[in-house]
Amino acid sequence: MLLLIFQQCMKILTLPIHVLAYFGLWDPICKKTFPFFMKKLSKDYNARMHKEKETLFKNLRDFADDSGKLHLLEIGVGTGTNFQFYPPNSRVTCVDYNPNFQNLLLESMAQNTHLQFENFVVGSAENISSVPDGSVDVVVCTLLLCSVNNTQAVLKEVLRVLRPGGAFYFMEHVAADRSTWTYFWQQVCNPTWKYVGDGCSLLRETWKDLENAGFSKLNLQHIIGPLFISLVRPHIYGYGVK
Secondary structure (H helix, E strand, O other), X not given: OHXXXXXXXXXXHOHHHHHHHHOOOHHHXXXXXXXXXXXXXXHHHHHHOHHHHHHHHOOHHHHOOOOOOOEEXXXXXXXXXXXHHOOOOOEEEEEEOOHHHHHHHHHHHHHOOOOEEEEEEEOOOOOOOOOOOOOEEEEEEEOOOOOOOOHHHHHHHXXXXXXXXXEEEEEEEOOOOOOOHHHHHHHHHHHXXXXXXXXXXXXXXXXXXXXXXXXXXXXXXXXXXXXXOHHHOEEEEEEEEO
């Protein structure tokens, strides 16, 4: 009962968003403004999570091909805030469902001349059919699985495009422990958060999908990120090997 009361209060406080969403007007607005919001937010996120990202990506070179080059696919690439962590001369293919990220992504590409950018594909993470089977060494996604429609479908695509022995790197905010007040407030805010965050959910228990995806090896850690917003502090990060 308390949860429902707080959820209704939150909806009342954010009523204009819910009205616009009801009439189908919010999504076009969000799609256009979200990239600029993410550009600012991602800078702060990278600063606060820099150590964790360095730890996550430190062994990317281990999955390079015999020539020493790394063919990397990033899905949900956004503004390209992960580029700085990739090894020099990596060949990078980018996928994002929102075409409005393209101009900001081009800026980031121009600033990261240590990489070789091959393509930018507009498409959903659940269907990246333009990428051939077993064609990439590494797939990366950060802060993506919270907003996809079908996490299992995304991971199936990841395993399809990875070569045998390739790796999937991830960093995601997730649901807090269900016994905590953080989880309570995640539930309160989630109905509105999904609109503000362009489909983002605060309640995803993504580690369960990763554990059941079929990776031959899964290195997964739970952490509390040093972030300003407590609702998104619970995180998982790591990598799975095909």
